[in-house]
Amino acid sequence: MAEQDDRFLNTFFEEAYEHLASFENTMLEIESVADNSELVGRAFRSLHTIKGSGAMFGLDDLSRFTHEVEAVFDLVRNGKLALSRPLADLALKAGDHIRCLLDVARAGGEANCDAGEALVAALKKVSTSSGARKADGADPATYRIRFAPATDIFLKGVNPLLLMAELRELGRCDVYAHTDNIPELDALDPESCDLFWDIIITTTRGIDAIKDVFLFLDEESEVRVDTIDDGSSSEISPDYKKLGAILSERGDVDSASLEQFINARKKIGEELVAAGVTASGKVESALMEQRHVREARASRAAEQGASIRVPLAKLDQLVNLVGELVIVQARISRLAQESDASPLLASMAEELERLTAELRDNSLGIRMVPIGGTFDRFRRLVRDLSGELGKDITMTTEGGETELDKTVIERLNDPLVHIIRNSIDHGIEAPDTREAAGKPRAGTVHLSASHSGPNVVIEISDDGAGLNADAIRAKAVERGLIAADSTLTNAEIFPLVFQPGFSTANKVTDVSGRGVGMDVVKRGIESLGGTAKIDSRPGEGTTIAITLPLTLAIIDGLLVEAGGESFVLPMQTVKECIELTRNDAAHSHGRRYINVRDSILPYMRLREWFGINGNSPDIEQIIVTEVGGRRTGIAVDRVVGEYQTVIKKLGNLYQDVEGISGATIMGNGNVALILDVRQLAAAVESQENEALAGR
Amino acid sequence: MAGKIMVVDDSASIRQLVGFTLKNAGYDVVEASDGRDAVSKLGGTRVGMLITDLNMPNMDGIELVRKVRSDASHKFIPIIMLTTESQDAKKQEGKAAGATGWIVKPFKPDQLLAVVKKVFG
Numbered sequence: 001m002a003e004q005d006d007r008f009l010n011t012f013f014e015e016a017y018e019h020l021a022s023f024e025n026t027m028l029e030i031e032s033v034a035d036n037s038e039l040v041g042r043a044f045r046s047l048h049t050i051k052g053s054g055a056m057f058g059l060d061d062l063s064r065f066t067h068e069v070e071a072v073f074d075l076v077r078n079g080k081l082a083l084s085r086p087l088a089d090l091a092l093k094a095g096d097h098i099r100c101l102l103d104v105a106r107a108g109g110e111a112n113c114d115a116g117e118a119l120v121a122a123l124k125k126v127s128t129s130s131g132a133r134k135a136d137g138a139d140p141a142t143y144r145i146r147f148a149p150a151t152d153i154f155l156k157g158v159n160p161l162l163l164m165a166e167l168r169e170l171g172r173c174d175v176y177a178h179t180d181n182i183p184e185l186d187a188l189d190p191e192s193c194d195l196f197w198d199i200i201i202t203t204t205r206g207i208d209a210i211k212d213v214f215l216f217l218d219e220e221s222e223v224r225v226d227t228i229d230d231g232s233s234s235e236i237s238p239d240y241k242k243l244g245a246i247l248s249e250r251g252d253v254d255s256a257s258l259e260q261f262i263n264a265r266k267k268i269g270e271e272l273v274a275a276g277v278t279a280s281g282k283v284e285s286a287l288m289e290q291r292h293v294r295e296a297r298a299s300r301a302a303e304q305g306a307s308i309r310v311p312l313a314k315l316d317q318l319v320n321l322v323g324e325l326v327i328v329q330a331r332i333s334r335l336a337q338e339s340d341a342s343p344l345l346a347s348m349a350e351e352l353e354r355l356t357a358e359l360r361d362n363s364l365g366i367r368m369v370p371i372g373g374t375f376d377r378f379r380r381l382v383r384d385l386s387g388e389l390g391k392d393i394t395m396t397t398e399g400g401e402t403e404l405d406k407t408v409i410e411r412l413n414d415p416l417v418h419i420i421r422n423s424i425d426h427g428i429e430a431p432d433t434r435e436a437a438g439k440p441r442a443g444t445v446h447l448s449a450s451h452s453g454p455n456v457v458i459e460i461s462d463d464g465a466g467l468n469a470d471a472i473r474a475k476a477v478e479r480g481l482i483a484a485d486s487t488l489t490n491a492e493i494f495p496l497v498f499q500p501g502f503s504t505a506n507k508v509t510d511v512s513g514r515g516v517g518m519d520v521v522k523r524g525i526e527s528l529g530g531t532a533k534i535d536s537r538p539g540e541g542t543t544i545a546i547t548l549p550l551t552l553a554i555i556d557g558l559l560v561e562a563g564g565e566s567f568v569l570p571m572q573t574v575k576e577c578i579e580l581t582r583n584d585a586a587h588s589h590g591r592r593y594i595n596v597r598d599s600i601l602p603y604m605r606l607r608e609w610f611g612i613n614g615n616s617p618d619i620e621q622i623i624v625t626e627v628g629g630r631r632t633g634i635a636v637d638r639v640v641g642e643y644q645t646v647i648k649k650l651g652n653l654y655q656d657v658e659g660i661s662g663a664t665i666m667g668n669g670n671v672a673l674i675l676d677v678r679q680l681a682a683a684v685e686s687q688e689n690e691a692l693a694g695r
Numbered sequence: 696m697a698g699k700i701m702v703v704d705d706s707a708s709i710r711q712l713v714g715f716t717l718k719n720a721g722y723d724v725v726e727a728s729d730g731r732d733a734v735s736k737l738g739g740t741r742v743g744m745l746i747t748d749l750n751m752p753n754m755d756g757i758e759l760v761r762k763v764r765s766d767a768s769h770k771f772i773p774i775i776m777l778t779t780e781s782q783d784a785k786k787q788e789g790k791a792a793g794a795t796g797w798i799v800k801p802f803k804p805d806q807l808l809a810v811v812k813k814v815f816g
Contacts, residue, residue, distance in 0.1 A: 155764060157744075157773035157795035162816050191770075216796030216814065440721070 012053050013106050019046040020102070021377070024095050027088050028379040036083060037204050038140065043091075044073045050098065062101040065116055068123045069094045087126060092380075094119050140171065140204045142229035142296050144289060146250065148196035150220035155191065158217065164199070166213045171203030174292045176285035198250075198285040200228075200292040229293050240293040244268050246286040253278045312406065315367050322356075322363045327665060329356040330643070367407075371449045371458070372400025374409055378420055382445055385424045392431050392441055393424055398448035404456055408528055408548060412458070415524040415532075419460045419544050420445060422518070427464030427542050437539065439463065452547070461543035467536040469493050494534045498522040557664075559643035559672065560623065560636040562605075563612030566672035567636070568645050568664055573625045573677040577639055580620040592684070594622060594633060603633025604684045606675075609659060625677045632681040647674060658683065699723040699741070700811070703733040703759065704748040704777065709800075713746060716804040717811065730754025734762050737769060744815040745774045746798075749785050757785070757792050764793040773814035 023046040030036045030043075051066040069091065075081035097119055145167075149160060167173050176198045183194065201210065207225055214223040226249075229240075244261070247253040257277045261268055269283040329352050335341060336349035375397045386393035404412075428434075428443035435441050448459045469490050476482045476496045500519040525532045530548035557568035580603075584594055594601050603622050606612075622633040645664035654660070661676035700722050702713045707728075714724040725742060727733035729751040745763060749756035756776055763769045773795040778786050786797055795814050798807060 154771050156790075156793050157771060157814065159773070159814070159816070162814060165816070166813060213813075218790055 009057060012057055013102065016050050016053065016102055017099075019050050020095055020099055022046050024092060024380060025373075025376040027091050027095070028376065028383065030083055030088060037077075040073065040076050040083060044070065044077050047073060059101070059105050061116075062098065062105060065094075065101060065120065066098060068120050069098070072123050072126055081126070090119070090122055090126065094123065140202050140296070140300075141206075141227055142200065142202045142293055143207060143210055144226045144228045144250070145199040145201065145210065146196070146222065146224045147199060147214070148222040149193050149217065151192040151194065153193050153217070153221060160193070160195070160197070163213055164197070167199060167201055167210070170205050170209055170213075171201055172292075172296070173202075174200045174288050176281070176288050178279075178281045178285065180279045180281050196222075198288070200289045202229075202292070202296045228289070229296065240290050240297070242268075243283070243286055243290060244272075246289055247272070247278060247282065250282075250286065252282040252286070315363075318363050319367065322360050326356055326360060326645075329353060330645075330666070367405050368403035369406050369409060370401050370403050371409055371456075372397070374413060374416070375400050375447050375449075377413075378416065378447065381417065381420060382424065385421065386443075389425065390430065391424065391428055391443060393428055393443045393445060395445045395447065398446070399450045402449035402451060402456055404449075404548065411524065411528055412546075412548070415521040415546070416447075416458075416460065418518070418521050420447075423460065423462040423464065423542065427462040427466075429465050456548045458546045458548065459543055460546075461541060463541040466538040466540055466542055467494055467497070467534070468538070472496055490536075494536055497534065498532065557643050557645045557674065558623065559640040559666075560606075560621070561638040561640060562607050562610070562636045563614050563616075565610070565612060566640070566666060566670060567606065568643060568672050568674045569623060569625065569634070569677060570674070571642065573627055575624045575626050575631065578622050578624060578633075580622045580633075580635055582618055592687075596624065596633075601631055601633045602684050602688055603635055604680060604687075605635045607635075607637075609680070609683075625681065627678045627681050630681055630685070632677070632684050634675070634677070634680060645672070645674065698743060699725060700744045700746060700815070701725045701727060701733060701736070701742040702746050703727045703730065703751070703756070705729050705751045706748070709748065709777070712804075713807065716807055720808050720811075722811070730756065730759035730762070733759055737763065737766065741768055742772065744772055744811065745769075746777065746811075747774065748777045749782060749789065757788055760789055760792040760794050775810060775814065 023043050026039045026043040026046070030039050047066055047070040051063050051070055054060075054066060055063040072081065072087070072091075076083050076087075081087075097116055101116075147160075147163070149158065153160070164173070164175055167175075178196045178198065179194075181194045181196065182188065188194075203209065207227060210225050211223075214221075217223060241249075244253070244258050248255050248258050253272060257272075257275075261271045261275070261277070269287065272278050273280045273283055329349075333349045333353055336346045379395055382393055382395040423445050428445070429437070429439075431441040434443065444463050446459070446461045448461075450457055472493050473482070473488070473496075476493070476499070477484045479499075481496060481499055482488065497518045498521070522532050525546055525548070528548055530546055533545045533547070534542065535545070536542040556571040558571055558574050560567050560569065578594075578596060580594060592603050592605075594603055601622075601624065605616070605620075607614075607616055616635075617637050620635045620637060621639050622635050623639070625632050625634060643666075647662040648664060650657070650660065650663055659676055659680050660673050661679075662674040664672050664674060666672050698721075700717055702710050702717070702724055703726075704710045704713070705728055710726045710728075714726055717724050725736060725740060727736050730747075731753040733745075733747070734754065745759075747756045747759055751759075754762075760774055760776075763772070763774060774793065776786065776789045776794045776797040777800055778789075778797050779800050789797070796810060798810050
């Protein structure tokens with residue numbers, strides 16, 4: 001084996017570990033998904049690849065063992081064997097064994113993974129005693145459902161939402177609710193159902209399963225199910241029917257009117273709506289169908305393996321280069337805007353701007369990966385740990401499609417593992433304790449990710465016992481963090497757990513509490529420019545919210561000026577710009593407030609913050625910003641306009657300057673500071689609080 | 696109130712079987728022995744769903760469905776009828792009265808739970 005080219009071998013190991021991880025995830029996912037034929041297929045392919053390439057590299061032990069596992073999954077795939085929980089358990093153990101074999105092969109030692117023989121025996125037993133079961137493992141097909149319930153269905157106790165939920169369990173589902181039939185408010189009868197729905201669903205269960213969902217509805221309700229993509233077409237081309245064709249198939253537009261418009265050469269949907277031939281909802285719903293089928297076909301194509309492996313360093317370099325390009329582009333745009341610039345240059349600059357923006361988005365997008373993969377990895381953790389501790393814990397996730405920079409996700413792993421361990425070990429009680437407290441025996445750990453303005457918020461919550469405020473307080477007093485007689489609210493006490501070396505757990509277990517405290521978690525998150533918040537209710541559970549900025553290399557900003565200096569505000573934080581006249585300022589009696597459409601907006605002056613001398617103009621501009629749901633005004637002399645900027649880090653010396661998150665070089669070579677709106681807003685709030693306290 | 700299901704049947708064994716299955720699945724169960732008993736118990740408690748037999752003394756299932764549909768606090772709850780294969784006409788009558796769906800006797804616990812999940816969640 002030593003003769004093998006190391007490079008190939010490395011790639012093999014890299015690939016094998018990846019397939020193994022995917023195999024494990026699939027096994028864990030299978031338990032929570034009703035329709036698992038696609039997952040079984042994926043698991044089978046992972047095994048097959050490991051087996052095949054293992055044999056090519058002379059790893060016979062690995063190849064032989066994987067073959068046994070694969071044999072079992074072949075039966076599952078062909079519907080001859082049902083994938084039960086014990087089988088999934090066995091498969092996970094087999095996965096561990098494969099990992100062990102890989103580790104040994106990579107280290108180049110003798111195989112000393114003993115579990116092998118026993119596992120092979122267990123697998124053989126399963127594959128030979130297979131009680132045949134017909135699986136529903138057909139190819140996924142896509143159906144269109146028009147569900148127009150009778151208006152009195154509420155009085156029959158039918159809840160359409162439950163029907164939709166049932167459909168969702170069958171497969172990937174897009175739902176469009178038509179609101180066209182809802183009358184004006186004064187004619188509205190709240191007891192009548194005026195909605196109807198279009199549902200596009202991709203499932204392997206077949207049309208009968210869909211029809212069963214609507215079993216209890218009588219003839220007055222219209223339920224039409226059409227097959228629109230039977231999934232058998234292996235063509236990679238993701239193209240789907242034209243909008244007009246979809247509408248006429250559905251009977252939403254008759255073919256005669258369609259003929260009239262089809263040659264109009266404009267966007268047919270808009271035309272049809274404008275002419276009153278069909279309702280805009282119907283067009284939107286048809287567009288949804290188009291999208292759904294395209295995506296379904298694209299994912300089928302992706303299944304067939306159209307991806308390429310690229311070292312991360314190359315991507316970093318690409319992003320850097322794009323960053324530089326954006327700066328140059330900004331300079332050219334500036335130049336083109338000057339009065340004596342030729343119109344030709346102006347149009348070229350515009351073109352260049354468009355292309356750079358697209359290039360930027362694309363190259364940044366390459367680095368973004370959905371956080372779902374990380375979430376999935378924790379499934380195993382939760383499962384293993386809860387088993388170890390004799391607890392019954394399920395993990396639910398939400399927003400797994402939220403994308404974050406790959407490096408951010410990688411560095412987020414350890415803090416998350418730590419938080420989840422804490423939840424499982426200290427947070428969620430033993431089943432008997434839970435039952436005694438009137439809670440379900442099974443605990444839940446919920447992971448969610450979502451966008452919040454320029455940030456991504458990741459929440460880890462459990463429904464355990466919650467934090468013990470008294471214990472934390474006592475510990476904090478003991479460690480001299482707070483005075484014994486200080487009165488603190490829970491909101492002030494809970495963050496103390498982020499202090500170094502803080503653990504309220506009475507005993508040290510295998511799982512957590514090994515002296516690595518939540519302070520490490522907090523530091524890890526802060527190193528990513530994020531913040532961590534903790535909230536807890538006794539008996540109900542604990543939630544830790546991690547807010548991460550999308551620390552991308554390039555941002556869209558708003559360029560402003562104050563006292564001849566340029567500043568950039570991140571565009572996501574900017575809501576609107578309003579004028580502040582001397583008069584307005586005088587009327588607020590020295591307080592920094594302005595009345596914006598009958599609501600009070602606190603504001604601050606950039607001039608004062610940065611101590612810029614000179615007089616402000618008669619009319620200042622207030623940029624209304626919103627961060628974390630809080631609106632704050634920032635008064636500047638002049639708003640220059642939208643500006644795409646490359647963030648350059650400030651040196652170490654300036655890192656702690658409040659209110660600035662970075663700098664950028666402008667087209668004319670000057671430096672503009674990028675404002676940290678979050679910090680500015682916090683400063684305004686604390687000023688306000690002081691002012692209130694001082695009254 | 697979500698999570699509470701009333702089971703109406705004059706046969707104690709069916710009531711117990713259905714009640715046991717539902718309780719095991721985490722639902723609260725109220726039992727009633729016939730339509731009249733059900734109506735009087737509904738006056739004192741709010742339930743989220745009703746499962747009723749059709750042939751019962753005092754007040755039958757169809758009548759019960761009508762009563763429930765005209766009771767402001769239970770108007771919109773899902774109602775499932777327990778029917779037998781031979782009762783197709785009855786089933787139609789029940790649907791017309793406002794029943795949401797039906798389960799054909801005899802049924803397995805899984806089938807019952809599937810229907811409850813379908814209409815009640």
